[in-house]
Amino acid sequence: MFVAPAFAQELETEAHGETHSEVGVDHGAGGGSFPPFDSSTYPSQLLWLAITFGLFYLFLQKVVLPRIGGILEVRSDRIAQDLDQAAKLKEEADAALAAYEQELADAKSKANAIGQDAREAAKAEAEAERKQVEASLESKLSEAEARIALIKDAAMRDVGQIAEETTGLIVKELIGTTMDKSAVSSAVKASRR
Amino acid sequence: MANDPIHQFQISKLIPIEIGGLDFSFTNSSLFMVATVATAGAFLYLTTSSRGLVPSRLQSVSEMSYEFVANMLRDAAGTHGMKFFPLVFSLFMFVLVANLLGMFPYFFTVTSHIIVTFALSMLVMGTVVIYGFWKHGLKFLGLFVPEGVPAILVPLVVLIEVISFLSRPISLSVRLFANMLAGHITLKVFAGFVVSLGSLGALGIGGALLPLLMTIALTGLEFLVSFLQAYVFAVLTCMYLNDALHPSH
Incomplete structure (x- = not known):
């Protein structure tokens, strides 16, 4: 209204x-x-x-x-800054991790190389030693063989004489006379043939 | 008079002032305008005085209202619109705080007077028109001529656009005014029922429960309306400012 x-x-x-x-x-x-x-x-x-x-x-x-x-601006700036810093720190951490891994890999390969070297050196040394031992054995063996040959020769040389003497003695016992040495030795030689 | 739901809108002179035959008295309305401005200003000023990097609760309220209005304006009018941010924010805070202060019993609601809301909407439309012409010159009138309209329809469309433009300050002001007025009258009427029914004796007290519950519900609704109307006022302001910034459709 x-x-x-x-x-x-x-x-x-x-x-x-x-x-x-x-x-x-x-x-x-x-x-x-x-x-x-x-x-x-x-x-x-x-x-x-x-x-x-x-x-x-x-x-x-x-x-x-x-x-x-x-x-609000200060806050958003601060947040952006903090995020930046976090990103930077993360990058640094990543870089450190990569460096660590790189170093680890390096160390591993180095260790492998050292191991390989040591193994090879040891092998070479063992080989050398073996060769030396073999060589010394060889020389000893040949020395021994030479001595055996020498002894064998001497023994062989003595065998004739012993046989002659023994023959002389046996003949003397059997027939009671002393035989001529040269006859005995030629007889022994003949029988040995 | 106390039960008259209109009485709460009465303006009474506190300090009579008369200049040149016009009545410029300091009234209860003026007092609540001062209270509104002082409350809003003091709240925004004091809660942000520590400039905390991590905001306290009240500081975050101020920041939220700032960002709320800033986003509203940016969405509606783009980044160019941010030059009007102080205006939109002032309007939003003024209307919001005036509405909310009006919810206190015995407090006067500044925005329940059409002249206040009309003045505020004329401030908006004045800004739109002046800025529009200053920035775009006569191209601002392109606002009334949408592109792609057949030539025959142009006069009709222009007429409709002009009428809709002229009705903006009216709709903007009447919306806020009518909402606050109607809400406060309804509250007063239902609260009045509680008293008049309650005075009728035992049965009346039982019957008074209904309007009491209604009053409680309406109070909640009115708080919502207080905020919503401030929001609507600010949003429409943003949209009208967008027309001033970008007049072509």
Whole structure:
């Protein structure tokens, strides 16, 4: 009921522009009107809204928003920086790991090489020793063979004489006479053939 | 008068001031405008004063509202729109805090007066129009001529676009105003039922439970509406500012 005329009034005051306050005052003085459409309060509301909102806007623009923006920026910078650092540290760790593995591989191959060398050296030494032993054995063997041959020769040489002597003695025992040595030896030689 | 649901919107002069025949009195409305601005400003200022790298709870509330509005504006109007960020953020915080302060019993709701919401929406539309013409000159009028429309339809489309543009400040202001007004009247009416039914005796007290529950539910709803209307106001502001920044469709 009261809304319609009040709204009409407002439209009218909008159209009239400057005059609205006077109309509004009259209307407000009438009492019982719907407060939001009571245009007598408009100048005051507009003024105080302009003052308060204007100050609020300036305060936010000059002080609060730069501050919050700064906080957020510092934080995101810090996070980015920390992430960068983490990435860098990870890279370093990776590099260290790679270096470690490289060194490990190097050490392994070196150890293998040393082992191989040692094995070969030992083998060569053993071979040399074996050869030396073999050589000494060989020389001893040939020495022994020479001695055997010598002894054999001596023995063989003695055999004739012993046989002659023995023959001489046996003949002497059998027939009781001493036989001529040369005859005995030729007889022994003949029988040995 | 106490049971009159309209009484809560009454403006009373606290310090009468009259300049040039116009009434510029400091009223309860002015007082709550000051309270709104002081509350919002002090909250934002004090909670961020430590500039914590790791925010405290209240500091993160301030930061969240900052990022909330910043994302809203960036989504609607792109990065160019960020030059209007202080405006949108001020509007959002002002409307939000005014709405929420209005939820206190006996407190005046600044945004339940059409002149306030209309002034705020005219501030937005004024910014859109002035910035649009300043930045794009007459090309700003391309806003009213969508591309790809057959020549015969252009006058009709332009007419519709102009009407829709002109109705924006009205819809923007009436939406907020009507929501706050209707919500507060409904709350008052249901709360009034509790009292009037409760005074009827034992049966009445039983009957008063229903409007009491209703009042509780409505209070919750009104808090939601308080936030939602501030959000809607800010979102629409962002979208209108987008028109000023990028007038071609």
